[in-house]
Amino acid sequence: MLTAEEIHEIKEEFHLYPYKQAACIEALKVVQKHRRWVSDENVKDLAELLEMSADEIDSVATFYNLIYRRPVGKYVILLCDSVSCYIMGLETVLQHLERTLGIKYGETTADDRFTMLPVPCLGTCDHAPAMIVGKDLYRDLTPEKIDEILNSYK
Amino acid sequence: MAKIKINGKELEVDPNKNLLEASISAGFDVPYFCWHPKLGSIGSCRQCAVVKYRDENDKVGRVVMSCMEPASEGSIISTEAPQAKEFRANVIEALMTNHPHDCPVCDEGGECHLQDMTVMSGHTNRRFEFEKRTHNNQYLGPFINHEMNRCIQCYRCVRYYRDYAGGDDLNVFSSRNRVYFGRASEGVLESEFSGNLVEVCPTGVFTDKTLKKHHTRKWDLTTAPSICVHCSVGCNTIAGERYGTVRRIYSRYNEQVNGYFLCDRGRFGYEFVNSDQRITKYIIPGSTEGVSKSAAFDFISKSIKGKKVIGVGSPRASLETNFALKQFVGSENFSVGLSKRDYQLAKLAVDTLINGSVKSPSLKDVEKSESVFVLGEDVTQTAPMLALAIRQAIKNLVKPKADKAGIPQWNDAPVREIIQSAHGPLHIAAPVATRLDDVATTTYFSAPENIARLGYAVAHFINTKLVLPSGLTDEVKTLAEKIANDLLSSDKPLIVSGVHCKSSEVIKAASDVATALKSAGKSVSLSYTFEESNSVGVTMLDGKPLEELFDEAKSSKAGVLVIVENDLYRRLGKEKIDAYLSQFEQIIVLDHNETETTAKATVVLPVGTFSEADGTFINQEGRAQRFYQVFVPETDTPESWRRIAELGNATEKPFIENSFFDFTSSVANSLPQFKGIANIAPPPDFKVLGQKVARESIRYSGRTAMKANINIHELKPVNDIDSALSFTMEGYHGEAPSALTTSYWSPGWNSAQAINKYQIEVGGALHGGDPGLRLIEPTVDKESYFQTIPEAFKISAKGLTTVPVYRIFGSEELSTKSPAIIERSGNAFIGLHPADAKRAELKNDDKLEISIGGQLATVNVIIMNELAEGLAGVSAGYKGVNPEMSEVTFKK
Amino acid sequence: MERPLTKNIRPDGKPLFIKEYESLGGYQSVKKALAMQPKEIQELVKKSNLKGRGGAGFNTGLKWSFVPMQGEFEHKYLVANGDEMEPGTFKDRLLIEGNPHQLIEGMIGTAFAIQADEGYIFIRGEYTYAAEVVAKALAEAYEAGYLGNNILKTGYKFNLHLHTSVGRYICGEETALLNSLEGKRANPRAKPPFPQVSGLFGQPTIVNNIETLCNIPHIINNGAEWFNGLSLTPGDGGTKIFGASGKVKKPGLWELPFGVTLRELLEEHAGGMRDGLKFKGCLPGGASTDFLVEQHLDIRMDYASVAAAGSRLGTGTMIVLDDKTCPVGMVLNLEHFFAQESCGFCTPCREGLPWTEKILQKIENGKGEMKDLDILQFHTKFMGPGNTFCALAPGAMAPLQSALKYFREDFELHIKEHKCSWK
Numbered sequence A: 001m002l003t004a005e006e007i008h009e010i011k012e013e014f015h016l017y018p019y020k021q022a023a024c025i026e027a028l029k030v031v032q033k034h035r036r037w038v039s040d041e042n043v044k045d046l047a048e049l050l051e052m053s054a055d056e057i058d059s060v061a062t063f064y065n066l067i068y069r070r071p072v073g074k075y076v077i078l079l080c081d082s083v084s085c086y087i088m089g090l091e092t093v094l095q096h097l098e099r100t101l102g103i104k105y106g107e108t109t110a111d112d113r114f115t116m117l118p119v120p121c122l123g124t125c126d127h128a129p130a131m132i133v134g135k136d137l138y139r140d141l142t143p144e145k146i147d148e149i150l151n152s153y154k
Numbered sequence B: 001m002a003k004i005k006i007n008g009k010e011l012e013v014d015p016n017k018n019l020l021e022a023s024i025s026a027g028f029d030v031p032y033f034c035w036h037p038k039l040g041s042i043g044s045c046r047q048c049a050v051v052k053y054r055d056e057n058d059k060v061g062r063v064v065m066s067c068m069e070p071a072s073e074g075s076i077i078s079t080e081a082p083q084a085k086e087f088r089a090n091v092i093e094a095l096m097t098n099h100p101h102d103c104p105v106c107d108e109g110g111e112c113h114l115q116d117m118t119v120m121s122g123h124t125n126r127r128f129e130f131e132k133r134t135h136n137n138q139y140l141g142p143f144i145n146h147e148m149n150r151c152i153q154c155y156r157c158v159r160y161y162r163d164y165a166g167g168d169d170l171n172v173f174s175s176r177n178r179v180y181f182g183r184a185s186e187g188v189l190e191s192e193f194s195g196n197l198v199e200v201c202p203t204g205v206f207t208d209k210t211l212k213k214h215h216t217r218k219w220d221l222t223t224a225p226s227i228c229v230h231c232s233v234g235c236n237t238i239a240g241e242r243y244g245t246v247r248r249i250y251s252r253y254n255e256q257v258n259g260y261f262l263c264d265r266g267r268f269g270y271e272f273v274n275s276d277q278r279i280t281k282y283i284i285p286g287s288t289e290g291v292s293k294s295a296a297f298d299f300i301s302k303s304i305k306g307k308k309v310i311g312v313g314s315p316r317a318s319l320e321t322n323f324a325l326k327q328f329v330g331s332e333n334f335s336v337g338l339s340k341r342d343y344q345l346a347k348l349a350v351d352t353l354i355n356g357s358v359k360s361p362s363l364k365d366v367e368k369s370e371s372v373f374v375l376g377e378d379v380t381q382t383a384p385m386l387a388l389a390i391r392q393a394i395k396n397l398v399k400p401k402a403d404k405a406g407i408p409q410w411n412d413a414p415v416r417e418i419i420q421s422a423h424g425p426l427h428i429a430a431p432v433a434t435r436l437d438d439v440a441t442t443t444y445f446s447a448p449e450n451i452a453r454l455g456y457a458v459a460h461f462i463n464t465k466l467v468l469p470s471g472l473t474d475e476v477k478t479l480a481e482k483i484a485n486d487l488l489s490s491d492k493p494l495i496v497s498g499v500h501c502k503s504s505e506v507i508k509a510a511s512d513v514a515t516a517l518k519s520a521g522k523s524v525s526l527s528y529t530f531e532e533s534n535s536v537g538v539t540m541l542d543g544k545p546l547e548e549l550f551d552e553a554k555s556s557k558a559g560v561l562v563i564v565e566n567d568l569y570r571r572l573g574k575e576k577i578d579a580y581l582s583q584f585e586q587i588i589v590l591d592h593n594e595t596e597t598t599a600k601a602t603v604v605l606p607v608g609t610f611s612e613a614d615g616t617f618i619n620q621e622g623r624a625q626r627f628y629q630v631f632v633p634e635t636d637t638p639e640s641w642r643r644i645a646e647l648g649n650a651t652e653k654p655f656i657e658n659s660f661f662d663f664t665s666s667v668a669n670s671l672p673q674f675k676g677i678a679n680i681a682p683p684p685d686f687k688v689l690g691q692k693v694a695r696e697s698i699r700y701s702g703r704t705a706m707k708a709n710i711n712i713h714e715l716k717p718v719n720d721i722d723s724a725l726s727f728t729m730e731g732y733h734g735e736a737p738s739a740l741t742t743s744y745w746s747p748g749w750n751s752a753q754a755i756n757k758y759q760i761e762v763g764g765a766l767h768g769g770d771p772g773l774r775l776i777e778p779t780v781d782k783e784s785y786f787q788t789i790p791e792a793f794k795i796s797a798k799g800l801t802t803v804p805v806y807r808i809f810g811s812e813e814l815s816t817k818s819p820a821i822i823e824r825s826g827n828a829f830i831g832l833h834p835a836d837a838k839r840a841e842l843k844n845d846d847k848l849e850i851s852i853g854g855q856l857a858t859v860n861v862i863i864m865n866e867l868a869e870g871l872a873g874v875s876a877g878y879k880g881v882n883p884e885m886s887e888v889t890f891k892k
Numbered sequence C: 001m002e003r004p005l006t007k008n009i010r011p012d013g014k015p016l017f018i019k020e021y022e023s024l025g026g027y028q029s030v031k032k033a034l035a036m037q038p039k040e041i042q043e044l045v046k047k048s049n050l051k052g053r054g055g056a057g058f059n060t061g062l063k064w065s066f067v068p069m070q071g072e073f074e075h076k077y078l079v080a081n082g083d084e085m086e087p088g089t090f091k092d093r094l095l096i097e098g099n100p101h102q103l104i105e106g107m108i109g110t111a112f113a114i115q116a117d118e119g120y121i122f123i124r125g126e127y128t129y130a131a132e133v134v135a136k137a138l139a140e141a142y143e144a145g146y147l148g149n150n151i152l153k154t155g156y157k158f159n160l161h162l163h164t165s166v167g168r169y170i171c172g173e174e175t176a177l178l179n180s181l182e183g184k185r186a187n188p189r190a191k192p193p194f195p196q197v198s199g200l201f202g203q204p205t206i207v208n209n210i211e212t213l214c215n216i217p218h219i220i221n222n223g224a225e226w227f228n229g230l231s232l233t234p235g236d237g238g239t240k241i242f243g244a245s246g247k248v249k250k251p252g253l254w255e256l257p258f259g260v261t262l263r264e265l266l267e268e269h270a271g272g273m274r275d276g277l278k279f280k281g282c283l284p285g286g287a288s289t290d291f292l293v294e295q296h297l298d299i300r301m302d303y304a305s306v307a308a309a310g311s312r313l314g315t316g317t318m319i320v321l322d323d324k325t326c327p328v329g330m331v332l333n334l335e336h337f338f339a340q341e342s343c344g345f346c347t348p349c350r351e352g353l354p355w356t357e358k359i360l361q362k363i364e365n366g367k368g369e370m371k372d373l374d375i376l377q378f379h380t381k382f383m384g385p386g387n388t389f390c391a392l393a394p395g396a397m398a399p400l401q402s403a404l405k406y407f408r409e410d411f412e413l414h415i416k417e418h419k420c421s422w423k
């Protein structure tokens, strides 16, 4: 069941488009904002709300990188794995994250705090390597800086 | 017409086509995957690459996708240029990087479009040496098998399923090289047209599960052109047999009727042929184990001698069979095998078409209509392919929007984009919710009387000289006016109705609407649906309804009753039929499957199903169509008409005719309404290059060994005296006249796509014209109206008034003897308005014993929001449900 | 040297909001534009030689002129393409975050020129800060009467909305972007019909890059001649935001005239290579451009010159490869990106890119064979322009084909030594 708040927020998006089905991506975002990820049940509920079929919603949901159809931790780490970061030391950063958190791409820490995913170029190439934790962008990453950053997310 | 040049050959082509269509129509082999004549182009597979030149001086050209280029004036292309050929081979190579190469165990093998295109493109060497990506498969129900690893991502399945057939539970998921075609979660595919995925998919992702159970390669099947027996639309099929069982039904292209497709009932309902309830023995009194044929006929000739014999024909038996029976018992002793009510309805509809001024459309005409008004039918359940055609028709009025923007109609995605979800008017008035409601402009759910009244009101608003039913609510009046205006605003309106809500008033009102449109100068058409494959044929043949025949029999003391391919318990209530049957000394039943009626017979004679018989059906359009025996059964199950001839010969009424052609010719010659039906297909002595047309392919295997358990010498092939087809691989294998197509094959084209080679131009008519003959054409130009407006529906005090509710899987007799269909049929049910259900304290899925005309049946409760109060929607054709459908009562 | 696009952007990049923006002369162009004829603005922009900054470099005014001005339409749309996911590209972020009103102002002028009544700013999902800034700026612009149903009481109507995406590089392709805006899978669309004729929701639509749109107020305010004068290259009007990333001393962005040399960019603005490193090559305009190498250092950075050198100006933000970074590894990283981001619609891209990536991985792992280079070479042709449905795959082949040309020994070295010597 979607919450009243979610439904309200989704309906707010309707007026941006000529028909409500076009707000499908916004609706997925709303659900994800509240629940971290989008479950099969959420897809069905959204289908009802948007008068679409579950297949239609899921077809869209599974296309995009930033809609999570599997559970993720409290904070999602999006580590830029594109070319400038590669040149500037992605490998070291990744290894450090893997070692510190004990997870690989696609995995979630045992305490459910972090999920780590690769992400294409974050558009901050002059400050590579870079990553996003939750909503925050971190740049010019070094192992020391990473430790500090991770510690600030409880 | 545009002048273009393909491979140096100058051609005149329709500039509204694309270069792929033009190339194929001109006979050039260009490989393709994502394009389909009914789905248009999207340019995703990149397989149809050709080289296009700017002008005569351009010798280099550039690679383009022929499916995405208009065949515009002056186009110059080469399908054979090295760059194009190389690129096409490379596309196959790319597709093959993830294809499992499991052809030996793949059901598609041997008729696989991907195999054909691979060979055609010339890719042979594999350079890819890495692991392939794999997918999990899904359970998709009893009809379709899913094997995603074989997918080549052409997107045809979703485009067919969603965009063409209106389904919404199949889609594409994920992206890049992980795109997945299936359902959001495992489960039965809901579309009634899912089976076409088998033919639409160019490889073995979606295959026929019923075929899989007793798998046979295409080249090992004995195949014959057939007509679907599961509704009155009469879709053209190819039925295939091996080892005495029918193993699959494939669509047979007929531009005028089903085009490329079939519904799932037609495709998967065939297994009653293989049923363990097949009648294979001669039963006479005292023999449950069966007797020899001669013993049976001895018994019959003795017991018939000197007795009055009456006969009951059947709307599911061929015209020849009904005619033979009528000959045998005499016109005055022949029943069409329908109850009085059903016969009246069928006759009314047929007579309206024959005597009226409005044309009954072919499905192709339906597809070309622009606005639609359906009265009283859930077409998807009762005449499924008509519903699919209506889905296409409603796009016609919005398509010109694309023309205006300069987008050719074959350019599928942009056309859809510019049209958005808009469509032309489709108005539906029905007793219960229908499967076309999702695209309906308006829906009106009410009792048949009220549907008729709405119809008459619509007729009034089209032609105000016609009476406006009194007492209509403002709401209904407004609706009627809107429907009238919508129909008037298009040039080609279509009115659809039929016998399924059992109301003559609905049929009449539909006719009045159509006639009014005709008089308003519209090229209107009127399509009626009927219950069975030959309802129209038997109605046109004429005879008595059951009640009349049996009542007369009582007074005339007829002693012998012959019933042919008819389960009378599906026609009238059990008590009535029991009483009727009890008056006869002998009840001789000819049928192929056990029924309640055969259980009451004193004599049962086995006969062939459609696959063991030649015959003619007349479809709801009035088109006579021929079907052919597929194989020679091991047991003695001849066609019913031949059986009746044997009966005649065993009694005092010998038949002169012996071959099918004799029979069908005497129908054609003796009854003017059937003039010409003998010639709808070539006669038995027809030959191509001195040969009959072969039912088996050149590659048919195992022939010398398959019956070695019976006789190690190969058995002498049976000669087909009835048709121009041979039962073996001996014979002509090329393209035969369209009525004799046993399979589609052309050099390099083993899949269903070979149909392209049989058409005058791709997607168009078959060479020599599509088979079949329309027997009903409007001859009169004068308008005649019924104007018999019924009283509005009143809630009955006695109980709820039943309206029959049809289910594509469950309501039709023969298909419900097929396991896959049984799996989809569900239990008998009663649909109730929420208020009626509440009053009776019933909820969804409750089990309930109902009584209709005293006949009890156990049914499930379904709350139907759209059903009017006071009505009960009862599952028609389900076991135990009284077919008479009068008032229904029940106790909680 | 004039820097119209960035002159008002604060050194710390903190956004400029409406008061400050107006005080610096902001929104003047709206008043001016609304008093002009739409066709007049189109003509002006055409003459200014503003070329699309999204990568393709098509004349912007000319592109606008394909929008039908007669006829009945439910809507006409203007969409700002702020998807910016091309690896190595980070210029639009600066413009959005630093000066959101410049973008909005440019969009109003553009919308008026094509008579659009609805607009969207499409921003990639990861740019959460940029989205916040735009949302605030939009609210301010509505408040001030620059947006809405009756702009500056002239009766002109233009409603502009923010749409944040949910990731995928292909959303940057303008037709895929439109599908995404419609809430669908972001597969590109067939062209023709071009979006100008049938775009968003089937209506006439213009999609322009953020940087392209940010130039509009200045062209309207100062004229075509002025704009042409900003550039050192005749035919390429205006300035360009150039940038550099990789192991240079001062990675960053600089607004410069078209026609500066690559050497000047690299050595003056980016401060040259870091100590101890040598310049090996660069992708001049993002991941889907061909490598330029030392011999190209003196070419001018404008559309024609870069094309003549066998590459593309692209987004103008270069990625610099040094001699201590493995070129095979770099190309592998790029092809991994493209393979991941393929939409999966057309065969060559969907199947060819993962195959390319696998071969590169094999070479990088020291398992490569000489024949693999032929297969790579083959792929660069197979996924060449015209063979695929959209430009993603041909773009993906640009760095590969040029790497095979300029760094062939490095590939061969991997194969011969059965290892990556850079590791």
Ligand SMILES: Cc1cc2nc3c(=O)[nH]c(=O)nc-3n(C[C@H](O)[C@H](O)[C@H](O)COP(=O)(O)O)c2cc1C
Residues within 6 Å of the ligand: C051, C052, C053, C054, C055, C056, C057, C058, C060, C063, C081, C082, C083, C084, C085, C086, C169, C170, C171, C172, C173, C174, C175, C207, C208, C209, C210, C212, C213, C390, C391, C392, C395
């Ligand atoms: C795969 C692909 C990705 C693209 N990504 C972007 C992008 O992120 N931003 C952008 O402005 N243009 C991008 N483009 C170019 C757009 O398709 C389009 O040409 C551009 O937005 C038009 O704007 P302009 O005329 O102002 O350059 C991309 C093109 C392709 C083929």
Ligand code: SF4
Residues within 6 Å of the ligand: C170, C188, C341, C342, C343, C344, C345, C346, C347, C349, C350, C388, C389, C390, C391, C392, C393, C394
């Ligand atoms: S080249 Fe083809 S598969 Fe690749 S992104 Fe474009 S359309 Fe999609």
Ligand code: FES
Residues within 6 Å of the ligand: B020, B031, B032, B033, B034, B035, B041, B042, B043, B044, B045, B046, B047, B048, B049, B065, B066, B067, B068
């Ligand atoms: S048939 Fe032309 S691209 Fe698929």
